[in-house]
Amino acid sequence: xxxxxxxxxxxxxxxxxxxxxxxxxxxxxxxxxxxxxxxxxxxxxxxxxxxxxxxxxxxxxxxxxxxxxxxxxxxxxxxxxxxxxxxxxxxxxxxxxxxxxxxxxxxxxxxxxxxxxxxxxxxxxxxxxxxx
Amino acid sequence: xxxxxxxxxxxxxxxxxxxxxxxxxxxxxxxxxxxxxxxxxxxxxxxxxxxxxxxxxxxxxxxxxxxxxxxxxxxxxxxxxxxxxxxxxxxxxxxxxxxxxxxxxxxxxxxxxxxxxxxxxxxxxxxxxxxxxxxxxxxxxxxxxxxxxxxxxxxxxxxxxxxxxxxxxxxxxxxxxxxxxxxxxxxxxxxxxxxxxxxxxxxxxxxxxxxxxxxxxxxxxxxxxxxxxxxxxxxxxxxxxxxxxxxxxxxxxxxxxxxxxxxxxxxxxxxxxxxxxxxxxxxxxxxxxxxxxxxxxxxxxxxxxxxxxxxxxxxxxxxxxxxxxxxxxxxxxxxxxxxxxxxxxxxxxxxxxxxxxxxxxxxxxxxxxxxxxxxxxxxxxxxxxxxxxx
Ligand SMILES: [Zn+2]
Numbered sequence: 001x002x003x004x005x006x007x008x009x010x011x012x013x014x015x016x017x018x019x020x021x022x023x024x025x026x027x028x029x030x031x032x033x034x035x036x037x038x039x040x041x042x043x044x045x046x047x048x049x050x051x052x053x054x055x056x057x058x059x060x061x062x063x064x065x066x067x068x069x070x071x072x073x074x075x076x077x078x079x080x081x082x083x084x085x086x087x088x089x090x091x092x093x094x095x096x097x098x099x100x101x102x103x104x105x106x107x108x109x110x111x112x113x114x115x116x117x118x119x120x121x122x123x124x125x126x127x128x129x130x131x132x
Numbered sequence: 133x134x135x136x137x138x139x140x141x142x143x144x145x146x147x148x149x150x151x152x153x154x155x156x157x158x159x160x161x162x163x164x165x166x167x168x169x170x171x172x173x174x175x176x177x178x179x180x181x182x183x184x185x186x187x188x189x190x191x192x193x194x195x196x197x198x199x200x201x202x203x204x205x206x207x208x209x210x211x212x213x214x215x216x217x218x219x220x221x222x223x224x225x226x227x228x229x230x231x232x233x234x235x236x237x238x239x240x241x242x243x244x245x246x247x248x249x250x251x252x253x254x255x256x257x258x259x260x261x262x263x264x265x266x267x268x269x270x271x272x273x274x275x276x277x278x279x280x281x282x283x284x285x286x287x288x289x290x291x292x293x294x295x296x297x298x299x300x301x302x303x304x305x306x307x308x309x310x311x312x313x314x315x316x317x318x319x320x321x322x323x324x325x326x327x328x329x330x331x332x333x334x335x336x337x338x339x340x341x342x343x344x345x346x347x348x349x350x351x352x353x354x355x356x357x358x359x360x361x362x363x364x365x366x367x368x369x370x371x372x373x374x375x376x377x378x379x380x381x382x383x384x385x386x387x388x389x390x391x392x393x394x395x396x397x398x399x400x401x402x403x404x405x406x407x408x409x410x411x412x413x414x415x416x417x418x419x420x421x422x423x424x425x426x427x428x429x430x431x432x433x434x435x436x437x438x439x440x441x442x443x444x445x446x447x448x449x450x451x452x453x454x455x456x457x458x459x460x461x462x463x464x465x466x467x468x469x470x471x472x473x474x475x476x477x478x479x480x481x482x483x484x485x486x487x488x489x490x491x492x493x494x495x496x497x498x499x500x501x502x503x504x505x506x507x508x509x510x511x512x513x514x515x516x517x518x519x520x521x522x
Contacts, residue, residue: 010270036271062292062390064284065337066276070261073276078334081277083285083385093385094275106292127275 008037008049014125020114022128024090026052035090056112058086060130065101072119084110084130098131108132135408137371139232140362140522141354142242143172144477144484149350149469150319157194157250158206160351161186164246164474165207168353174365175242175355177209182240184214185230187223187247188473192262194250203248220266221422222508223247224352225476225515229377231356241361246353247478249471259347263472266509268383280344280423282384282510284336287425289390291338294440296428298338302329303446304424305342305466311453312463314494319348319469343424348469352478362522368488369522370502374407376400377515384510391440395514396420396507397433403503403516404435411435414457414518415499416486418479420507421464427451430505431459434516458496461486476515479504487521 006012008025013036016023025037029046035054040047063082066073073079080096082104092112096104110130117127145167147160169177184204191197200214219226224247231245251259264279272282290296306326312318324342332341362369378398381387387394404411411434419434421427428442436457437445445451451459462468462482465475483502485491502519 062285062289064277064281064288064339065334066278066281066284067333067337068260068280068335069276069278070264071257076276078337079276081275081281081285083390091385091387093272093277093383106288123274125274129275 006051008039010036013037017114017128018126022054022056022086022092022112024052024054025049033088033090035092054090055087058084058110060104060106060108060110061085061091062106063096063104080104082130092128094127095129096131097129135373135406137359137373138375138406139235139356139372140359140369141372141480141484142357142362142365142369143168143175143355144353144481145171146317146352146478146481147350148317149348149471149478151252152349155349157188157248157351158202160250160349161203161246161248161353162206164351164353165244168355172355172365180242181209181212181244181355183234183243184209184212185217185227185243185245186214187217187219187225187227187476189218189220189223189249190262190265193254219513220508221420221470221472222476222506222513222515223473225504225506225517226377226513228354228476228480228517229375229515232372232375235356235358242355242357244353244355245477246351247474247476248351249473250349251347251471252349256347266512272383272385278336280339281336283423283425284339285384286390286429287338290425290429293391294443296443298330299326300443300447301338301343301424301428302326304421304427305329307446307452308421308460308464308466311461311494312467315463315468318463318467319346320467339423339425345422345465345470346467348471350469350471350474350478352474352481354477354480354484370484370487371520371522372517373520374403374405374409374518375516376402376406377513378402379513380511382509382512392429392433393507393511393514395511396430396505396516397514399514399516400434400505403518407518409501409518413501414503415501416458416461416483416496417503417505418462418464418482419459419505421460421466422470422507424466426507427459427464434503434505453494453496461491461494461496476504476506479506480517480519483519487519
């Protein structure tokens with residue numbers, strides 16, 4: 001996608017995820033980066049925004065191990081989900097994979113990776129997840 | 133000392149909470165409304181109630197929307213103007229707020245506010261899905277987060293930052309089941325032990341089954357009047373002297389911190405300021421214990437103790453009947469049950485009973501000041517009301 005013409009929407013955030021990018025909206029007025037993007041800067045209400053790619057490394061802020069879950073996630077249970085603070089301060093939620101659950105620690109460094117989601121009907125967004 | 137009345141409760145009602153097979157939401161609301169009518173013989177509901185605000189979370193449970201006029205009709209006050217308010221698990225606390233707006237605007241002298249949810253006739257998987265609608269779908273649910281999972285992340289963050297223990301969370305469950313066992317309208321009138329709580333199956337670590345509130349059917353309501361009119365209807369009104377409400381991001385991940393709920397804290401500050409009281413003056417409080425960690429966070433957000441000391445507060449017995457402030461004397465969402473839309477006004481119903489000396493075996497002796505703390509979703513909505521004996 002050419003970033004200049006792309007609207008600051010959730011659909012477009014997921015289109016970038018499909019390309020392996022975590023994109024946010026940087027406010028031209030106050031500099032705040034909103035991830036995922038919104039059509040207006042929540043800090044200063046400016047609509048003058050620029051797409052900005054985010055770093056793929058960050059640290060784990062909090063997490064849980066989910067045992068009881070909706071049917072679609074059943075094959076994965078129990079699975080870990082957490083919130084990661086990327087190196088530029090943006091937060092993202094996602095599953096934590098490739099590490100035994102008892103080794104997961106708040107503050108640990110994690111990297112974003114991407115996967116296709118197999119789902120029928122709406123929505124058909126890809127997912128990003130975290131790994132050591 | 134305490135502030136002047138903002139609005140007065142002249143009556144209140146609550147259905148029995150529980151698995152109410154064969155009854156739907158409108159029928160449960162009739163139980164609550166007729167109790168409120170009977171408590172207040174000087175009131176002519178058809179003539180005197182000028183507006184109805186009903187909190188309900190979702191149409192999915194009963195496949196029924198358009199709640200306002202449905203309830204108005206069932207409780208016999210059609211053609212009253214009727215509204216539904218929605219703030220997830222905080223729906224009926226927002227109904228109280230709307231009632232305050234209505235009366236203070238001068239457009240209505242007397243209003244009914246209440247809430248209802250019928251949940252137990254649906255499969256647990258369906259209920260779980262409907263409840264999850266109160267959390268962010270686009271980023272959090274999409275990545276496998278469940279509603280207990282989100283509160284579990286609050287718990288993990290609290291444990292990491294403050295050293296809060298799973299045992300302390302279990303103590304909240306044991307306390308609220310103890311209180312619930314004293315409440316004849318509670319869903320689960322049964323004591324539990326620490327061992328039971330700690331060995332129950334994991335739902336979303338560190339939260340276990342006994343850390344979670346109950347799926348319950350129920351309805352509750354209050355009749356609110358202009359303070360000048362209260363004594364015309366009852367000798368024992370309860371006044372709301374402070375009220376606050378705030379919102380926050382629907383996504384937990386978007387917040388700066390995960391160990392307190394900003395909306396609940398902001399609502400509390402607004403309510404305390406209006407009431408002109410200090411947290412230490414509260415005698416009895418119903419807080420939003422949808423999960424045990426939420427009650428620990430509530431102690432801190434309401435100023436009953438300092439941030440980080442909520443775990444110790446429960447451990448020291450400060451929140452039980454006889455402690456510094458009696459919290460969730462009704463049994464709370466944990467044991468009285470959590471018919472989501474009905475919870476906010478059910479909390480106020482308990483405070484109404486406490487401040488009019490009608491709480492029987494769980495009465496907090498001489499309680500003068502009460503507080504309710506109702507949270508919607510993961511704190512996207514926070515409502516706090518402060519009450520004084522009339
Ligand atoms: Zn800005």
